[in-house]
Amino acid sequence: VRRLSLYLRGLEELEREGVRTVASEALAARAGTTAAQVRKDLSLFGSFGKRGLGYAVPPLQAQLRSILGLARPRRVALLGAGRIGAALFEYPPFRERGFRIVAIFDEDPEKIGRRWGGVAIRPVDELADTVRREEVEIAVLAIPAQAAQRMADMLAAAGIRGILNFAPVQIQVPETVVVNDVDMSVELEALTFALESAPADARASGTAG
């Protein structure tokens, strides 16, 4: 599934380079996978290519955006105005893909009331109201582990639909909420595992899973 997102990125690069049409082989190289994989993945959602030619870049881009649910902008709340929150708030790929951070929350009274690029940092007790008023669909959890479950409960109660969780803890949510975890120390440890267990035959790129 997340390969689709890599294909979309590859197509954006190709478009910037002025390429109009692309073969599965070339797209696979950009996404770090194989031509057969690209074709299988895409054919799962429809027939987008032309035999003998390849895929037309702009239409396939539009298709992928639609499949990935990026056809319309998404309203996002950021929880946690610390360093990770700051990094995510300014992260260009988010806004390029249509994610709009419309609300920021923090528990630190020092931070509450400040503004980041026109968005006020609010106290957590305004969460439910703000989520509803601003029609927030997605929350990004950039807070310490011990606060994560509490915030997840409030978000679920406020009717959020998805959570991108950067907190290094497993959160429990009702079935109505989709969670995706991004765990940076797990990723770093996957790397040391690969270093430890394959110091000789270490194969490149993405093998650290």
Next chain:
Amino acid sequence: VRRLSLYLRGLEELEREGVRTVASEALAARAGTTAAQVRKDLSLFGSFGKRGLGYAVPPLQAQLRSILGLARPRRVALLGAGRIGAALFEYPPFRERGFRIVAIFDEDPEKIGRRWGGVAIRPVDELADTVRREEVEIAVLAIPAQAAQRMADMLAAAGIRGILNFAPVQIQVPETVVVNDVDMSVELEALTFALESAPADARASGTAG
């Protein structure tokens, strides 16, 4: 593989709670998986449990640390002293697991010469020397996409063994280098995909893959 890392975290939590012994069932709950999965995963590396009792927390922790290559501290270089770099530099789970950031690099002359908690921000042309002198094993790439391949080439030439890549681009490295990609916008798009394709039966936690 990255479940091992989640088990380790669960064991650390359990130790803080004073628990001495744990069943696969309970550990699975913390890691968001099943008891059978925990037993399979662990049995792949040895027999760590006692039938009828479960796993002894501290020894299993030590075993997992060793399997994950965390037995000794790892010397890390941070490339990119921007917002993402700042977030990662201060990220407590990294230092808790024995990752030591011993060098920081950036291309911005404004930033070069500054210090973050005693570590100087250096220009990129000092990279090879510093990596060797400081015996850096791992690099964290927290830089824009267009600079990533260039930095990866320099790191590979300097003899780095692993790269944790936060840049939203696929980098090419020689076989001697292991790369692990962390792509935040891919993760966010995996979430919107799940929202789009399963608005009704959305199952919780980790389903967004």
Next chain:
DNA sequence: AAGTGTGAAGCTATTCACAGCC
């Protein structure tokens, strides 16, 4: 009784190979 370790079964994902279209 409680709970691991593990073969076997079941399932999902990837790769192969090639017919069919441009």
Next chain:
DNA sequence: GGCTGTGAATAGCTTCACACTT
């Protein structure tokens, strides 16, 4: 001739079920 779409084959991963140990 080049390249997609896709069944078939393969590989990898997860769940099941239960013998066996404490």
